Amino acid sequence: MTLSVKTIAPDFVAFDEEGKRVCLSEYKGKNIVLYFYPKDDTPGCTQEAQSFRDNYKKYEDKNIIIFGVSMDNQKSHKAFKEKLNLPFQLLVDEQGKLTDLYDVAGGDYSKRVTYIIDKEGVICHIDDKVITNTHAQDILEKMS
Template sequence: MALAVGDKAPAFTTKDTNGNTVSLADFSGKSVVLYFYPKDDTPGCTKEACSFRDSYAEYQGKDIVVLGVSADDETSHQQFTQKFNLPFPLLADIDGTIIKAYDVQRAEYNQPVASRVTYVIDGAGVISQVYTSVQTETHAKDILTALGI
């Protein structure tokens, strides 16, 4: 069942780009932009990540955390982050636990692969926005506009 605005965001704990343990609960009181993408270093995913990179300064100082999620491992995330100078953490969801919890599993794949979906989660852990149709090059700015920033 798809998650919708007003739903409690599923809790998760996983490793980030640098091997640090990250939980949704770590960001209580802050808005979280949790964007799911299919694969590191592919054309659409790179455009989307770079859109967040290029707008990252506008997210800073506003209690907004940006987290990218895919089924790629930490090594892949490290290479992707270094290649494109990404200033935010990518979360490694190798077994697809988060992908399944957020109902973004791409049906055409047997292994965990995320669809391009973004959830904005408020400081109380409730989903405030859902993006299922994403313009990769402007996505980060589109979210800022929707948040009134």
């Protein structure tokens, strides 16, 4: 399944770094940034997560929800989140179900791709040319 702009974002149920259930459809009415990244605690993924962390207040002020997703396990996500003091949830995708659902499989990891999902649950932007250290600012510009 190849996803594209103006298609309904596939619904999912996943669990975050604390084991809390997250269902995408429960966030209808909110703008969502769903960013897939290859691996916790690697240089590029750290830069990208820090970019979202450092701009989190701007996202919060615009009522935008951020979810990071990789195929790492809950323990890895929890350690990564704590180490970087991330204020948003990291979704566990150990089996690669979300990675497959969102067409970002890259073998044993997720490709670095970000989806912006509007209040109606429609994909309104896809970014697969991520510059990790400015990614959060780049996405905010697309949402303005």
